[in-house]
Amino acid sequence: GESVGLHLPTLSVQEGDNSIINCAYSNSASDYFIWYKQESGKGPQFIIDIRSNMDKRQGQRVTVLLNKTVKHLSLQIAATQPGDSAVYFCAERGWNFNKFYFGSGTKLNVKP
Amino acid sequence: SAVISQKPSRDICQRGTSLTIQCQVDSQVTMMFWYRQQPGQSLTLIATANQGSEATYESGFVIDKFPISRPNLTFSTLTVSNMSPEDSSIYLCSVEENMNTEAFFGQGTRLTVV
Numbered sequence: 001g002e003s004v005g006l007h008l009p010t011l012s013v014q015e016g017d018n019s020i021i022n023c024a025y026s027n028s029a030s031d032y033f034i035w036y037k038q039e040s041g042k043g044p045q046f047i048i049d050i051r052s053n054m055d056k057r058q059g060q061r062v063t064v065l066l067n068k069t070v071k072h073l074s075l076q077i078a079a080t081q082p083g084d085s086a087v088y089f090c091a092e093r094g095w096n097f098n099k100f101y102f103g104s105g106t107k108l109n110v111k112p
Numbered sequence: 113s114a115v116i117s118q119k120p121s122r123d124i125c126q127r128g129t130s131l132t133i134q135c136q137v138d139s140q141v142t143m144m145f146w147y148r149q150q151p152g153q154s155l156t157l158i159a160t161a162n163q164g165s166e167a168t169y170e171s172g173f174v175i176d177k178f179p180i181s182r183p184n185l186t187f188s189t190l191t192v193s194n195m196s197p198e199d200s201s202i203y204l205c206s207v208e209e210n211m212n213t214e215a216f217f218g219q220g221t222r223l224t225v226v
Contacts, residue, residue: 043220
C-alpha cells in the first residue's frame with residue numbers, strides 16, 4: 001500500500017491547550033485526505049476531510065492543514081478536552097485508487 | 113451517514129477453526145471494505161468487497177484465507193479461515209455511500225484465537 005506516516009506516536013497536552021497532530025504522505029497523486037479519531041474499543045470516527053484543491057479547512061474546534069509541496073497534513077484541535085483523548089489517524093486516497101490508506105496513528109493524552 | 117452493524121462484536125476461537133463476520137448497513141452503499149487492525153497498530157486494508165463478483169485483495173491477503181461475500185449493496189461477510197493466534201486482531205468493515213466520499217466504519221469485531 002501507499003506510505004502514510006506520522007511524526008509523533010504519542011502526544012500529551014494539558015487540558016485547554018491546543019493540539020497539533022502531524023502526518024506525512026508519500027503519494028503525490030493523493031487528492032483526498034481524512035482525519036479519524038478512534039477511542040478504545042470503537043471503530044474510527046470521521047473528524048474532518050480535505051481535498052487537494054484546498055490548503056485549509058475548519059470544523060468545530062478542529063482545523064486541517066494540507067501542504068502539498070512537502071506532502072504534509074496536520075490536524076489542529078483547539079482547547080483540547082479530556083474527551084479528545086484517543087488515537088488519531090490520517091488517511092489518504094488518490095483519484096486513481098478508490099480506497100484509503102492509513103497512517104500509523106498518534107495517541108493523544110489530555111492531562112487534566 | 114450510514115449506520116454500520118458488525119456481528120459478532122467479539123469472539124474467542126480455537127485455532128484451526130473459521131469465523132464469519134457480518135457487516136450490515138442501513139442504506140445502500142457504493143463501496144464496502146474490510147480492514148484489519150492488529151493490537152496497538154493502524155488499519156490495514158484486506159480487500160474491497162465487490163457486489164456480485166470476487167473481492168479485490170490487497171498484497172499479502174488471499175481469498176483462501178479471507179473469503180469475502182457481498183451479495184447486495186447493504187451486506188458483506190468476511191471469513192477468517194483456519195485461524196491461528198496471529199489472526200488475533202480487530203476486523204473492521206468500512207463503507208462509502210458514494211464514490212470519492214468519506215468512509216465510515218463499524219465498531220469492529222475483536223477476535224482472539226487461542
